[in-house]
């Protein structure tokens with residue numbers, strides 16, 4: 221691939237609902253420009269863009285993939301993205317490298333949830349957008365009707381390029397001066413129109429609509445012409461803000477690039493995809509990474525098209541380049557000149573909403589599992605691996621079961637490590653509501669040196685996690701053994717007597733006891749304290765606590781009733797509702813964590829994926845009696861089974 225300068229580069233993210241033909245469209249472009257001689261098919265697993273083993277197997281896109289197309293002396297850097305909602309992280313990555321997003325719509329289906337989401341993403345990140353109505357070859361396609369529905373959904377600034385009247389009005393609305401001109405002269409000159417249209421697109425005020433049939437290859441060249449004409453040039457991208465609030469304009473100067481995506485393919489090795497924002501990158505150059513605070517030497521540089529790598533002697537501002545084997549660099553990093561440091565904000569990945577508890581299928585493969593998942597995370601930073609110290613479970617978190625399923629499949633395929641999912645445990649806690657005063661006595665006097673410890677302890681509720689004090693008189697427990705008593709109690713706090721959970725909000729006062737001149741020692745008093753603890757907690761009205769999460773659900777009005785009903789069924793409590801833009805309601809609620817393990821899946825099914833939510837830990841609350849009983853019984857059974 222020859223070198224291009226920014227005037228002849230266009231960066232376009234292809235986004236939209238699943239199966240609207242994004243990947244096939246890129247095949248059609250490569251066919252139309254003579255790069256391939258036959259149209260690859262997603263179903264046959266032979267497309268340029270869906271080259272990953274998992275994509276071939278699943279027959280849909282999973283990763284953001286570069287597919288540059290050279291046409292009329294311009295290089296169009298297309299970034300193909302997956303339509304499945306689980307992979308929204310890839311879309312967010314791609315949008316960071318593009319000047320425009322082409323939102324694909326299946327002309328025979330019209331607006332779908334993915335269309336709405338794509339539009340919302342463009343708004344979120346301030347990315348200009350086009351619509352492409354694909355599959356116009358299908359029966360019963362009514363392009364005018366789809367355009368009308370796009371207009372009514374997204375505003376009157378949505379129009380086909382031949383609808384000069386509608387576009388002129390939209391242009392007039394972007395600027396007061398233009399508005400005056402428009403009314404004075406009854407329209408725009410060709411020059412004014414072209415300029416106004418470009419400006420309106422760049423400022424996200426106008427979204428033109430194009431049509432094509434990727435499968436039949438109709439409208440492809442026209443669309444490429446339109447993309448060249450209407451996509452803002454890289455130098456016209458809005459200013460890039462750094463984390464320090466500095467503004468960087470795409471252009472010449474000290475090198476600065478943003479790594480928006482990492483590929484960690486077993487055959488290709490690690491590859492960082494970077495958008496050059498300022499200056500020029502050349503192989504062998506020393507480049508600084510502000511996040512790690514370290515220098516790194518650029519090794520191989522190339523342009524990628526699917527999995528193939530084309531030569532790249534240098535990459536200038538506005539272009540997207542692949543950097544081979546950077547050890548210290550990860551997705552979201554800035555690479556820059558050490559003398560002119562800038563740092564761009566990382567890619568915005570959504571918070572995980574679905575968690576699965578996982579274990580290696582084979583005992584002893586814990587480390588292999590962790591290492592493998594960490595490697596996969598380089599490629600997909602939108603999933604997380606967490607360890608819950610209280611439940612001693614490893615949790616895999618992400619956007620949905622499809623994403624997590626792919627992660628698990630990749631781990632098996634690439635690292636030969638199998639994962640099994642197990643029921644998710646909740647980190648319950650134990651506490652007391654009453655008071656007790658009990659004795660703990662430990663005595664062992666058979667042969668050799670004996671052991672003797674004896675304590676009386678008062679237990680009561682506390683505001684603090686754990687409080688310990690002594691109220692001894694007359695040396696009933698010698699001072700040197702008191703720390704051992706406290707230590708014994710603190711250890712017991714980690715595993716309560718009801719269901720083996722961590723204890724909290726307990727106060728213990730050591731107020732009496734006895735000792736033996738020869739047999740007493742620290743260990744004996746520690747054991748005596750633990751005997752007192754077990755007895756004391758049980759006698760002080762113990763209860764189980766459960767984590768309560770605060771959830772915020774963004775839900776379209778039509779579904780608010782269903783979502784609220786479902787929250788009630790989950791023992792939830794609605795805290796409030798706030799109307800948002802575009803007929804969306806924000807629901808705030810508190811729901812026990814135990815009831816939320818499948819919420820991501822159920823909410824999606826219930827709202828055709830139109831709702832989204834976040835959750836955060838709020839506090840602990842008492843578990844209702846009947847449920848607490850079940851949890852305690854289950855624990856006892858588990859204990860017995862283990863002790864057998």
Ligand SMILES: Nc1nc2c(ncn2[C@@H]2O[C@H](COP(=O)(O)OP(=O)(O)OP(=O)(O)O)[C@@H](O)[C@H]2O)c(=O)[nH]1
Nearest residue numbers: 238239240241242243244280281303355433434435
């Ligand atoms: N009739 C018709 N079918 C098409 C056209 N373009 C794509 N398809 C078919 O639509 C299906 C999905 O195409 P893809 O290219 O995988 O769609 P995608 O948007 O990349 O899908 P995701 O990667 O899952 O988001 C395939 O069966 C294609 O053959 C078209 O123009 N006309």
Ligand SMILES: [Mg+2]
Nearest residue numbers: 242243280281
């Ligand atoms: Mg695809």
